[in-house]
Amino acid sequence: MGLGTTAAVALTGLAGQVVEVQAQLAASVPGFTLVGLPDAALHESRERVRAAVLSTGIRWPHRKITVNLSPASLRKGGSSFDLSVAVAVLAGDGVVPAAGLERVVHLGELGLDGRLQPVRGVLPAVAAAVAAGYRDVVVAAGDADEARLVPGARVCGAASLAEVVLLHGGELEHVPDVDPVQPARQPALRRAAGDLADVVGQAQARLALEVAAAGGHHLLLVGPPGAGKTMLASRLPGILPDLTPAEAVEVTAVHSVAGTFDPGGGLITRPPFEDPHHTATPAAIVGGGSQIARPGAVSRAHRGVLLLDEAPEFPSRVLETLRQPLEAGELVLHRSGGAARYPARFQLVLAANPCPCGMASLNKGLDCTCTPTAKRRYFGRLSGPLLDRVDLQVDVHPVTRADRLTRASGEASDEVARRVAVARGAARERLSGTPWTTNAEVPGSWLRERLGPGRPVLGPVEQMIDRGALTLRGADRVLRVSWTLADLDGRAVPDATDVATALTLRTRGNHG
Template sequence: MTLGRALSVSLVGLTGHLVEVEAQLAGGIPGLSLVGLPDAALSEARDRVRAAVTSCGLDWPSRRITVNLTPAALPKAGSGFDLAIAVATMVGARACPAQSAARTVHLGELGLDGRLRPVRGVLPAVAAAVAAGYPRVVVAAADAPEAALVPGADVVAAVSLAQVLREYGADVAVPGATAVARLEPDRGRDTARGDLSDVVGQHAARHALEVAAAGGHHLLMTGPPGTGKTMLASRLPGLLPDLDDADAVEVTAIHSVAGTFRPGDGLLRRPPFEDPHHTATPAAVIGGGSGLPRPGAASRAHRGVLFMDEAPQFAPRVMQTLRQPLEHGELVLHRAGGTARYPARFQLVMAANPCPCGNAVGKGLDCTCRPVERRRYFARLSGPLLDRVDLQVDVLPVTRLDRRSGPGESTAEVAARVAEARARAARRLAGTGWRSNAEVSGRWLRGPGAPGDTRAVDQGLDRGTLSLRGADRVLRVAWTLADLAGIAAPRDREITRAVSLRTRGQAL
């Protein structure tokens, strides 16, 4: 009996685990069996590996081959083990003398023609390999720039199994010229989305957007069609500061697993913006799929903005799935092979028309909807969800006066104020584990250091227009207004303003 070994990595959520691939070749009926909880895609590896080896011009060993993936208890999904299986098998068959393969991590799917194909999740997989003390990784050429983002990784890029086996000393001809992966140039994600100065008028909504950016608050904009709601929402990421190192790695890892990361961009440094369509399924928003589940829009929006345009049109069960991430900042996906956790701490921005026909503004004279239709429309944004949205503003049609008043402030101008306000909040919250006012607990708000004058909040509670949770949310926004004003604590004025930023003045 002969043995060959190679390493690979299995991902469970964003966490990579080292997997040892061991091939035993023995006498008996020729065939290949895979042991160690392989999922369906892994079983197909059998055919791919065999075809890929043959395409290198090497003989497939006519022996009984048992490939063991350990630890056995670890769920293993996907096609990224192909390369390690092929290498371990050929080392075991004595086709190449490579002992170093046993200490090298191999990540890649094989085509039937022997081509090495890129896989999802290379960044977290390589990070896990380096952390486990195995910095040498072989990846598909297209994945090499992503792998190279991991500090300390020793990345070998290959285009084919033949190239890898030849590196290991096998006697194979490497066909043709090696194609080098072409990277798309960095497109500057924020600039593609436009500047705040493009938005005419809408002073109230612009202010709400600035407050949302400064305090990390969720935001609902309600207004008739064509008033700039979508424009405003898409400009929120531009107001947010760059991600710090740890967040950049985490956000990039999510997009790597989702298959939405272009390594030409380098680590993702800007807060992401995700805007699922209102026909999106729950899986599209929260994630799913067999094998290594794909993070959904809510996770891809981690540390950025999740924009639900035409929010009342989303299926109610989609909106309900948002409660878990809004409360816990992560999504737990239960799968046959185990449980995957993806971070999902995003800023929720929703846009809605005031009614199905969209015209229920002011006195609502142009609205053609029946009252019951209007009520039902907004009821689709469930109470508990809306209760988490600190900022709820009306976006009214642009007036002639607005149009003549010239361009408003630019993204850069507002972002500078947001950065200052965030720095103030960060100093105050240092050591609490919270980063922004939106995260702060109600108890802390009501504890020492809380603003003295809360008459506006008390009145709201007395009149029943504010719930206790609502009152906490008003205080959170009031702190953000204080941070933007550069003062030590909110005054009556900030609290009054915070109440008005939370109350939709709808004509319903």
């Protein structure tokens, strides 16, 4: 009887757990059994492993082979277990020396010709292995660059099963000449293009954009077609600061699992940008899948910007799925294969016309052909609970002739980004020692305490609460924006002007 043991990693969302892969070869009726709650893709690894071993020129053992994936109570899926299963079987058969293999993690999909194929989620899988004390990792050559981004990992990239056998001290009569599999071209990570200097006029909307960037606030832009809503929204990522090292690893891990990460450029250091079409399904927005849910647009926009252009055109059930991540900063997706937890702390930007035809705010609404019922139904798709979570809500008016004549006065993104970086630094210093990094994350109670006793600057906010024009949640968001305005102007605490400006930016000018 022979026994071979090595290790792999099972991913559930971004959380990885090291799995012990044991192969027992017994003198009995030949067969190949895989146990330990494998899914369909993993169950099929038996055929891929057998074909890959034979293609490598190794005799397949005619014994009863039982492969156990421990812990057996954990569901496991995907093709990344192929390599570990093959190595465990070959170690049990004596082709590969078994000593020390139990401390080596193997990740990779096997082709029928023995070549190693890249798999998704290598970065979080290797990170989980290193955290569990497994530093030696063998991956497909196409995944080696991504795996080496994990500090402390000793990574070996192999093009084929034959290379792995030789790596572990095995002997082959003939080494197949196998070219490494070129990884499939990853979908490019979306990066918003353009400069704020391209935007003509729109002083209030530009201010709202700067405040949103400085405090991490959500933003709603309402205006007629051609006013520049989409142009403004797409410039937001360009004025956000670079990701911190910890954020870069977190964002890169999400995109690795989603299959949108190109390891050739190293860790993702700029805030990502997602702008799904209004025909997107709830699964495309928040994530989906039959066994373990994959990341959706909201998770791919983690630490970046999620733009919903023509927001009222999105189905209500899609818009309402945003309420949990807007509050919690993460998503927990339950599927038959288990619950996957993905981070989703993004900045939401909604762009909308005032009515279906878009003309309600032009020429005093005389050109609008929409009925009052149609207007209410159209904008009513943005529900009160959703809008209550959007800190900044401003009107974008058509560009005038005077704006066009003075277009040279518009600031470039680099200038605005410098002010944003200073404001973010002030907030980070104030929030040091807390779990928050931006004003948008801070509870209102903590900010009110920082204002001191009495808090006279909150008088206008309290009056609007009494009139029912603001909810308590809305009042907290006004307070957060006030602190961001103070950070931009270099003040230690917000004053009455900051509160008044925050109210203006919150209520689309209807705060009087």
